[in-house]
Amino acid sequence: MIGITDPIVSNPDLALLALRTIFGAAMIVHGYPKLSGEGRKKTEGFMKSVGIPPALGFLTGVLEFVGGIAVILGVLTVLAGTLFALEMVATTWLAQKKLGKKYVLGYELDIAYLGGAIVLALVGAGSISVDAFLP
Numbered sequence: 001m002i003g004i005t006d007p008i009v010s011n012p013d014l015a016l017l018a019l020r021t022i023f024g025a026a027m028i029v030h031g032y033p034k035l036s037g038e039g040r041k042k043t044e045g046f047m048k049s050v051g052i053p054p055a056l057g058f059l060t061g062v063l064e065f066v067g068g069i070a071v072i073l074g075v076l077t078v079l080a081g082t083l084f085a086l087e088m089v090a091t092t093w094l095a096q097k098k099l100g101k102k103y104v105l106g107y108e109l110d111i112a113y114l115g116g117a118i119v120l121a122l123v124g125a126g127s128i129s130v131d132a133f134l135p
Helices: 013-037 037-049 055-073 079-097 101-123
Strands: none
Touching: 013 037, 013 055, 013 079, 037 055, 055 079, 055 101, 079 101
């Protein structure tokens, strides 16, 4: 009999697929607006206003959009997870030090994304991925 604390299905590969899909989709949604049009202008203006080179806004958008797709597919997942973790450390620092935000209603989402990125960087994509078929 399954107890209340027992997992419904014990399959780490399905768990990683779920994490990759949700995390990757969130990154794509955050990255796409930074790549063109008004969203790119707003991002570059924000970056400049907090003393960060505006070109980093576009590069962040590329990482989030392309990296999000890569994570969903499970391609170069450890690399993407590492880059996302570094980005989330930077955004957390920015929120705290430059914007003066607190944890709640401030940078808690950055910390949650950091957690997901660390799991992807340390564990990889699992067997339900393109990475599983690469040498």
